[in-house]
Amino acid sequence: MKIELTVNGELREADVWGGESLLFTLREQLELPGSKNACEQGECGSCSVLLDGTLVCSCLVLAAQADGHDVVTVEGVAEAGGLHRVQEAFLAAGAVQCGFCTPGLIVATAALLERTPEPSDYEIREALSGNLCRCTGYGKIFDAVRMAAAQ
Numbered sequence: 009m010k011i012e013l014t015v016n017g018e019l020r021e022a023d024v025w026g027g028e029s030l031l032f033t034l035r036e037q038l039e040l041p042g043s044k045n046a047c048e049q050g051e052c053g054s055c056s057v058l059l060d061g062t063l064v065c066s067c068l069v070l071a072a073q074a075d076g077h078d079v080v081t082v083e084g085v086a087e088a089g090g091l092h093r094v095q096e097a098f099l100a101a102g103a104v105q106c107g108f109c110t111p112g113l114i115v116a117t118a119a120l121l122e123r124t125p126e127p128s129d130y131e132i133r134e135a136l137s138g139n140l141c142r143c144t145g146y147g148k149i150f151d152a153v154r155m156a157a158a159q
């Protein structure tokens with residue numbers, strides 16, 4: 009089936025099968041490999057995107073469900089070609105090791121700061137509880153979120 013959706017501000021079309029995930033469509037059809045496929049079960053958050061402004065695991069959303077909707081991926085969080093302040097903060101804090109979790113964390117953190125510009129530590133933990141990282145131990149990630157919030 010043909011779908012039409014807005015991805016990172018651009019109208020895109022794709023020909024998808026009924027069971028195709030939004031994650032697959034983004035990565036394999038729309039050439040946006042930033043969203044990562046780590047579990048494909050909604051457990052890790054590495055595939056996090058915004059769907060009409062709501063954080064979702066794109067591995068759990070059917071591409072067909074995104075027809076006519078607005079999607080923002082990690083490739084679209086930054087404005088005007090530069091890095092988003094959250095991306096800058098992750099670099100500055102050394103919050104990236106293998107980087108597999110990073111795109112999802114960037115999208116989730118940007119969404120958090122959009123709705124809660126000065127989050128408490130509890131709110132940061134709550135907001136990122138769906139994003140697993142196997143490398144960093146989370147300390148530097150939380151430092152990066154606090155740094156981004158302070159900017």
Ligand code: FES
Nearest residue numbers: 048050052053067
């Ligand atoms: S790949 Fe979607 S939650 Fe893990």
Ligand code: FES
Nearest residue numbers: 106109141142143
């Ligand atoms: S940096 Fe490797 S999983 Fe998070």
